[in-house]
Amino acid sequence: MAFTTLAHHIDLEWLQEAYRRTRKDGAVGVDGQTAKQYAQALEANLQSLLNRAKSGDYRAPSVRRVHIPKGDGKSTRPLGIPTFEDKVLQRAVAMVLEAIYEQDFLPCSYGFRPGRSAHQALQRLWEVLTEMKGGWVLEVDIRKFFDTLDHGQLQQLIQRRVRDGVLLRLIGKWLKAGILEEGNVTYPDEGTPQGGVISPVLANIYLHEVLDVWFEQEVKPRMKGRAELVRYADDFVICFEREADARRVMEVLPKRMERYGLTLHPEKTRLLEFRPPRPEDRGHGGPESFDLLGFRHYWASPGGANGW
16 A cells, blocks of 8 residues: 655654654764754754755755775775755654555565664574575675666655655655765766665665565575575575575576666675585584584675675
8 A cells, every 4th residue: 555645744743753863973964064053953943844844845955975995995885974954854754664664574674674683684594594404695796786776766666655745755855966075066867875864764665676575476486495585785695495596596686686777796796505514614513503603604705794
């Protein structure tokens, strides 16, 4: 069912809660305003924000972009920094979307969801591989996911569940907001800034439809053996009991991603055989100890748990 009226839930009290949940120590956006400065006239600022959001007068400010080092130290990752007020409004909308989509999201998704974490994703992966007593692990990297997310496809997917004009208009403004970098402002026609409060829930909505539902409803029933997906934001692995199943999915997955404007990184996407270690490597013996050792061996390997 699609919800046509949602904006009435966002009132002054809702914005106050969104303000409470917004980090106060983050870097400042293009306007230079800190959380402390915004709080000096908090109620008046929130009321003004509410009025502009509901009337359509709110203009999404440009996002200040910086580059932070990746884990390998050789490359950087772009990070968007919205203004503090924009963070509050994004948080308010994200709270509405989470209330809807938490009913829809599947158990295989662990990233940026209430009560879920990367540690739980790793625990689930350990459980699956232990139950399978080994198998094949397809480790997948989507190339520049947050930079290449298709705006049109995303908005169509959201409208399956959300058709409130106020929320759709705000999301559209955030997707089209300018990006300020080295004094120049550009207006991207794809992607959503990493660092934006709304970005994680939009990413989960996108990959819920593109990957999670497709895998559960279309892929798993066609497998000869067991197959399990574990996803944290845009990073995911798929465990297979049989090599033939793994290779079938590895062949069709790029075509599925391409249909929605996404591509897989050819060097970081790979299929690994995962088997229990040799008897002499099993430590104290017993199934529990050798399964744990095998799990640690995989995640200690180059590229293992990339981004997790």
